[in-house]
Amino acid sequence: MGDCGYGCGVTPEVEHLLRELDEARRGALKKLDGLSEEDARRGTVSCRLRKGEPLVDSPGEMWDRRFAEQAWPTDPDPYLVELASPLPSGRGLDLGAGPGRNSLWLAAEGWDMTLVDVSRVGLDQALMAAVPLAARITAVHADMYHWRPEKADFDLVIVANLHPGPDALAVILARAAHALRPGGHLYVVGHHMDNPRRHGPTDPSRLFTAERLRAAMPADLTVDVLDTRRRAFSSGRCERPDESVVLAWATKPSAPCSTHRCSGLPPE
Numbered sequence: 001m002g003d004c005g006y007g008c009g010v011t012p013e014v015e016h017l018l019r020e021l022d023e024a025r026r027g028a029l030k031k032l033d034g035l036s037e038e039d040a041r042r043g044t045v046s047c048r049l050r051k052g053e054p055l056v057d058s059p060g061e062m063w064d065r066r067f068a069e070q071a072w073p074t075d076p077d078p079y080l081v082e083l084a085s086p087l088p089s090g091r092g093l094d095l096g097a098g099p100g101r102n103s104l105w106l107a108a109e110g111w112d113m114t115l116v117d118v119s120r121v122g123l124d125q126a127l128m129a130a131v132p133l134a135a136r137i138t139a140v141h142a143d144m145y146h147w148r149p150e151k152a153d154f155d156l157v158i159v160a161n162l163h164p165g166p167d168a169l170a171v172i173l174a175r176a177a178h179a180l181r182p183g184g185h186l187y188v189v190g191h192h193m194d195n196p197r198r199h200g201p202t203d204p205s206r207l208f209t210a211e212r213l214r215a216a217m218p219a220d221l222t223v224d225v226l227d228t229r230r231r232a233f234s235s236g237r238c239e240r241p242d243e244s245v246v247l248a249w250a251t252k253p254s255a256p257c258s259t260h261r262c263s264g265l266p267p268e
Ligand SMILES: C[S@@+](CC[C@H](N)C(=O)[O-])C[C@H]1O[C@@H](n2cnc3c(N)ncnc32)[C@H](O)[C@@H]1O
Pocket: 011, 059, 060, 063, 095, 096, 097, 098, 099, 100, 101, 102, 116, 117, 118, 119, 122, 142, 143, 144, 145, 159, 160, 161, 162
């Protein structure tokens, strides 16, 4: 995480944004000085400006508040269930896991799951939900852009519903691919750009199409599935219309076999 001087761990991109906003805040404060106390009390922004609080939260704080205020879905992603069910249990990594709906399902199936997230609240919810399942999960409170696994030997890496923008997505997927052992699998899913009522970020450039996801997939993986599918969507108490998602399932090729032992050929 960047040492941004804001008392928070953020990516360089967000750090830059925070600096710009701080400058804007200082400019706005000068203007506010000319307003009456009552005017300044009217809006949250004015109040925050007067108190000198940052105008935006770090991603961790933003997601902490969201998970604390709204129930997050608990059902695992149905296409992950379809694709991962035939696999023997192994070591799994869930990047941006949130409250861990996918990891909790895998852990209940015998997987040893590591969850990485900037939201302490999301991770705590995952840890609490793991107790009644007697499930084994490891929660890592970290920024996925900076975190490195001790050993890059995961059998499955999940990147579910993260929409950081095309360039950053390629960075995350490259890290995910790096964390896989040869023969391991990567699962990616995100909201389709063309949903009539958009879920996910409001910025369309962050939403997925099959072409965008293909372009962001690491070149060293074999893409087995790249598809647009319908997904029933329920969020806590709130039922929403079905939506389209774009998903990919890819495999890290096993190390090429160069010896006569595995090729079956006699030694030269
Ligand atoms: C839309 S939620 C998805 C949660 C989960 N993958 C799921 O499908 O239910 C996005 C998650 O990504 C996490 N996140 C966002 N930026 C992150 C970063 N730079 N490093 C780690 N986690 C991050 C958020 O805290 C949040 O939990």
